[in-house]
Amino acid sequence: MSSLASRLIPPLLTVLGYRRHYISVQNTSKLVADRQLRPQPYGPPRRALKGVSITVDHDRGWPIYSVDPAETSPQQHIVYVHGGAWINQIAPQHWQLVAELSTATSSQILVPIYPLAPQGTAASVVPRIAELLRSLCEKHGANNVSVVGDSAGGQIALSAALLLRDEQVALAHTVLIAPALDLSLSNPEIDTVEPLDPWLARPGLHTAVDLWRDGLSLTNPIVSPLCGDLSGLGPLSVFVGTRDITNPDAKLLIAKARAAGVPTEFHEALNMVHVYPLLPIPEGRHARGRMAALLRGEPQAEATAERPKSIR
Numbered sequence: 331m332s333s334l335a336s337r338l339i340p341p342l343l344t345v346l347g348y349r350r351h352y353i354s355v356q357n358t359s360k361l362v363a364d365r366q367l368r369p370q371p372y373g374p375p376r377r378a379l380k381g382v383s384i385t386v387d388h389d390r391g392w393p394i395y396s397v398d399p400a401e402t403s404p405q406q407h408i409v410y411v412h413g414g415a416w417i418n419q420i421a422p423q424h425w426q427l428v429a430e431l432s433t434a435t436s437s438q439i440l441v442p443i444y445p446l447a448p449q450g451t452a453a454s455v456v457p458r459i460a461e462l463l464r465s466l467c468e469k470h471g472a473n474n475v476s477v478v479g480d481s482a483g484g485q486i487a488l489s490a491a492l493l494l495r496d497e498q499v500a501l502a503h504t505v506l507i508a509p510a511l512d513l514s515l516s517n518p519e520i521d522t523v524e525p526l527d528p529w530l531a532r533p534g535l536h537t538a539v540d541l542w543r544d545g546l547s548l549t550n551p552i553v554s555p556l557c558g559d560l561s562g563l564g565p566l567s568v569f570v571g572t573r574d575i576t577n578p579d580a581k582l583l584i585a586k587a588r589a590a591g592v593p594t595e596f597h598e599a600l601n602m603v604h605v606y607p608l609l610p611i612p613e614g615r616h617a618r619g620r621m622a623a624l625l626r627g628e629p630q631a632e633a634t635a636e637r638p639k640s641i642r
Contacts, residue, residue: 332601335611339603340573343528351534352415358534362417362541365446370419372443379429392458395441397432404438406474406502406625407466411459411490413481413507413605415535416447416542423608424480427618431478434622440466444486447541452489456552460490467499472564476503476625480605481576482542484509488555491563500564505621508570508605511556511579513539514548519578526573529604556583561590567624568594569617571602595630 343349351361374384374395386395398404410428412420420443432439442462444455459477466475479487484506491504515532524532543553551558556579560566566587570580577598584596597620599606599613607617624630 333612336602336606336609336613339606339609339611340528343603348529349527349531352529352531352538354533355537358417358537361534362448362538365417365419372419374425375422379425381433382429392445393443394462395443397428397439397441399433399436399438401433402436404436406435406437406476406627407470408432408435408437408439408476408478408625409459409463409466409487410439410441411444411477411479411483411487412441413479413483414446415530415538416450416482417538419443419446427608430618431622431625434619435625437625447538448544450542451544452486452542452546452550452552453544456486456489457493459486460493463490463494463501464497464499467494467501472499473502475501476505477501478505478507478621478625479509480507480608482510485511485513485553485555489552489558492551492555492558492560495562498562500562502564502627503624504564504566505624506566506568506580506583507607507617508574508576509555509568509580509583510576511583512548512554513543514554515539515575517578517582520575523573523577524575527575527604528573530575532575556586559590560587560592563587563590563592565593565624565630566595567597567621567630569597569599569607569621571599571604571606573601574604574606576604593630595624 381400382397383400384397412424428439477487546553549557568580570577584594587594607614
């Protein structure tokens with residue numbers, strides 16, 4: 331049974347008006363214009379994040395933060411790619427997750443602040459993320475390098491992992507939280523889930539997608555990694571709720587990856603909303619614990635969630 335805290339999340343998101351940003355082309359266009367006029371802050375919260383030290387470097391205009399465990403030397407190296415529909419900046423919840431994973435896994439986590447759409451596009455951002463991962467693999471070995479991404483960041487992370495796979499580089503792990511996978515959003519199963527999602531809606535997301543792909547085909551794996559060949563990827567894990575329009579494509583990804591021989595783990599959480607592992611709820615804490623275990627190198631499990639009979 332879902333926790334009380336998690337049951338309060340959908341009405342809270344509705345009251346706060348999260349979905350209104352994506353309910354229409356006009357609303358999303360207005361949001362993009364506002365982000366252009368008043369850029370959001372991206373630095374870590376002023377309140378110290380527990381157990382980590384943070385530094386920042388700049389590479390060709392990108393701030394790249396390094397989050398390191400304060401008490402131990404890093405054993406693993408992770409790149410975290412934040413979500414936000416390609417038009418919103420990294421949020422405090424992302425920073426909290428990064429700090430928690432860094433301490434729980436004794437890992438250095440690099441957090442690139444990539445340019446948002448329309449300045450940043452799939453063609454310019456995805457190869458830069460792949461380049462960052464490649465440099466870590468060359469320095470530390472691919473078996474010590476993982477990528478984690480949520481929502482739009484999950485799309486970027488998986489697309490970058492596929493670029494590396496094309497170079498015969500398989501990452502230690504790819505962990506995706508409610509990833510955007512097929513940016514056409516044409517899966518008919520989304521019709522059933524969308525009315526239950528208190529956060530995301532397709533009309534506005536199509537607007538954000540068009541800015542992000544900047545003329546690239548929706549079937550290009552740099553845009554829609556679900557359309558790519560998945561064979562040769564390293565271990566893949568996906569966390570997604572059932573009240574999330576990314577859910578149907580997440581299940582397709584897992585099926586396609588397993589058919590391609592990719593080691594997979596799938597966590598489908600009943601009645602959970604978009605990016606639920608970032609939320610301060612019991613289900614989120616459980617998901618974060620499992621992520622940490624995977625990134626520490628603990629063995630993957632078989633499918634860890636059953637298809638619920640109802641998603642009401």
